[in-house]
């Protein structure tokens with residue numbers, strides 16, 4: 001059983017990687033962040049834990065890209081409701097700062113932790129999953 005095809009494939013693949021054309025303008029509307037392609041403009045969902053797919057239905061992770069919710073880029077350490085996004089009054093007035101402990105209790109039950117938030121997400125009851133998500137959020141900088 002010889003894999004005679006493999007070297008040829010490798011050659012083909014590397015031939016595609018050589019272009020230094022930066023023709024891709026970041027002009028796409030703020031929908032989903034690209035799930036596969038690593039981007040020079042920000043982090044990629046490729047390194048996100050499985051649990052984060054719940055968040056990714058509403059949040060992009062690239063800087064300045066809002067979707068249903070605000071971009072989560074740089075959120076760890078940020079004051080709540082201070083990114084360029086149309087927050088609810090509840091979030092703007094929450095007085096929270098997104099350190100790990102605050103994120104942990106917020107993500108357990110967002111609508112209980114910040115009553116009136118427009119993040120209509122029931123929460124992530126599993127502590128290990130929350131930790132995986134928060135550890136990923138910490139990389140978004």
Ligand code: HEC
Pocket residue numbers: 052054055056057058059068069070072075078079080081082083086087088089090091092098107116117118119120121124133
């Ligand atoms: C149904 C859509 C939805 C889902 C799912 C969702 N969010 Fe949100 N999120 C929002 C919206 C909308 C806001 C803005 C809340 C407000 O202004 O009251 C928000 C706000 C936030 C904030 C505050 C950001 C800031 O700049 O202050 C954090 C942190 C956050 N979400 C994290 C998460 C994480 C982590 C998950 C996954 C576990 C998640 N969200 C799932 C919609 C969602």
